[in-house]
Amino acid sequence: MEKISGSQAIIRCLQEEGVKIIFGFPGGAVIDLFDALMDSDITNVLVRHEQGAVHAADGLARVTGEVGVALLTSGPGATNGVTAIATAYMDSIPMVILTGQVPTPLIGNDAFQEVDIVGITRPCTKHNYLVKDVKDLVPTLREAFHIARTGRPGPVLVDLPKDIVAKMVDFTEKKPIRMQTYQPTYEPHPGQIEKACKKIIKAKNPVLYVGGGVILSNANEELTELARKLNIPVTMTLMGLGGFPGSDPLSMGMLGMHGSYAANMAVANSDLLIAVGARFDDRVTGRLDAFAPHATIIHIDIDPTSISKNVKVDIPIVADCKHALTAMNTWFNNASDFNRDQVAASHEPWRATIDEWTKKHPMSYHSEGEIIKPQYVVEMLDKLTNGDAIITTEVGQNQMWAAQFYKFNKPRQWATSGGLGTMGYGLPAAIGAKMAFPDKTVIDVAGDGSIQMNIQELATARQYKTPVKIAILNNNYLGMVRQWQELFYNKRYAGTVMEVTPDFVLLAKAYGAVGLRATKTSEVEAVIKEALATDNTVIMDFVIAREECVFPMVPAGKATTEMLLV
């Protein structure tokens, strides 16, 4: 058997898993690994802050479906990555994070740049490891990738002491991984599928409630087939956008706190809610006892803990979304005792009701002449990219406007921090996405507040010639919190006024990028066109209506039917 160094073995493992790009930041504990990477065909992207490394790997993972990989040094390198690891954990993104650790004899001695990162990340990783014996190195890495990408995906951290990585090790051949303690359920129980399908046939007002699980399991086609076959209206969570074509007449758009009027009304009045890869998050349900009060609930999820966690489920189906939806489509194709067209037609009155709701309160905003409305900016981005760009976002109003006004017709063209709501996510995620798909237009929809949280990654974008576009919806406020203060705190703007904001056009120039600004509605289109035509990283600074709010809005703790409207 071949003896190679631990660091070479790690690189071999990465190659085995098909990793082409990793994102990292060096330090004493990982010099060996960086050194070995120089001789490999893996691109090692040097970010400017470890949080950026993990977000970039996360962005790459979301748009490709592959496992994203980040490499951080021990101590502060590892702790700087924690926010981004938690971000990936909350959104179930497959990632492997490699961290350097002090040599094993020093562990526990408060050595320089030592931190118990396995202890720190235990609640925000799917699993994590400290490799204490070089014999375990290769099997651990293989297991880490296996766990990250299977079942409900998630980040897995592997902590690598410096002396372990430096030792020589036998590189054993890869065998299929079978873990006694970890066997996710992919196949649905046929009895549950039949029960669910029979309920669907009988329903008068059914709604498909689609979450990120549909994207993660690549089940968009199966979902679309089911919805169209039986004429069932679809609403998506923030994470589920793109899981069903946003322009399809059956799409009601997003539901929840900033969801569409029609989607929230439909859920509240439905008699059957079919949840697919969604987790009944509080931003979706609002007041729990008023959420889908008349509905029988079917819930498909690969993670049993998601089922009946917040809302009691009538027909649970533990399975991969793709497998479960395929089984349901097959059941409907083969069942002879019902008329599919009749069932589809029976939903027409329900669809007419929904269309009425949409007509009454469409997703809209008031134009104000030359004052730039943020919604208009997103609409123009959608139009000028033919709805085909990869959109990442920061967190807050910018994120909600992007979700509401960009029509996502395909999965994996949308990367946003949903569960954790991490400001500073969008720019590094855009860089990761652009590196995965250099030919695609990648736009980070940002606010002037959150873009500053990882603005340093402009240098990364420039160094690797990654021409991402950043659209800053600049209102000189931390807008979402300001909106809450306007509506619920007597307009006391505590800590939300950005009295000093950099000149983003000059800032772009300082990094060697291009800065453009629009202060009038009539300038928006030209700025976007110029940005899209520029083969460089571009910041578009849109000076928007300062106190614009995101509507509809369900105030926290209210029923989703109690929406504040435009």
Next chain:
Amino acid sequence: MKHTISVLLQNKPGVLSRVTGLFSGRGFNIESLSVAETLEPSISCLTLVTRGDEAIIEQITKQLHKLIDVIKVTDVGDSEYVEREMVLIRVKAEAQTRAEVLRVIDIFRGKVVDVSPKSYAVEVTGSASKVQAIIDILKPIGIQEIVRTGTIAMARASKK
């Protein structure tokens, strides 16, 4: 409702903290916890007693099962089971109470495991309620120190 949950898990460093971290992080409570190796040294058995309604216990069971290092989770109360706890009690035993203390120990089928001129150390095993009962009886006499193991439990074998 009180539930006794038995968990088989990998006997590896950090596994116990995954379990306790899960409980503290999700706001579940632990009334007692006891853990030791099984016949197979690479596997530990952990018994914990917790409280919660049906939905909470269902979440606890599922969340435990989701931990990668957990092999098997059983709500012992789902079938007939025996449970035991052990307590060591150091109780005041002076001239006028020595005989009384010994009588109580005898009633609870306990054992004196350490003797000093002014105290006995007593070992008692039984269900949690029996252990609580002897503590309540000895308290007025003067308990100086107690150590309880927490409950361990085992499902009864099928009688067929």
